[in-house]
Amino acid sequence: MFHNFLDCPSGMRITRTDREPGLGPEGVAYPQCKQCQAWDDEIERSRIALHEWLESE
Ligand SMILES: [Zn+2]
Known part of the structure; x- marks a missing residue:
C-alpha cells in the first residue's frame, strides 16, 4: 500500500521506521x-x- 498524499490519515499512522521505499x-x-x-x-x-x-469561455 502506498500513499501519495502526505496528509493522508492512514499514511500518517505509519511510523518512520515502518516505512519502506514502496x-x-x-x-x-x-x-x-x-x-x-x-x-x-x-x-x-x-x-x-x-x-x-x-474552454467554454
Ligand atoms: Zn493514503
Missing part, C-alpha cells in the same frame, strides 16, 4: 491507498471541470 521505478509495486486514490479521483474531476470551464 515504489518501484514504474510506481506500481504496491496498490494505492483507497483514501489517496479517492483524493486523486477528486483532483482529476476538478481538473476536468476547470478545463471545461476554461
Whole structure:
C-alpha cells in the first residue's frame, strides 16, 4: 500500500521506521491507498471541470 498524499490519515499512522521505499521505478509495486486514490479521483474531476470551464469561455 502506498500513499501519495502526505496528509493522508492512514499514511500518517505509519511510523518512520515502518516505512519502506514502496515504489518501484514504474510506481506500481504496491496498490494505492483507497483514501489517496479517492483524493486523486477528486483532483482529476476538478481538473476536468476547470478545463471545461476554461474552454467554454
Ligand atoms: Zn493514503
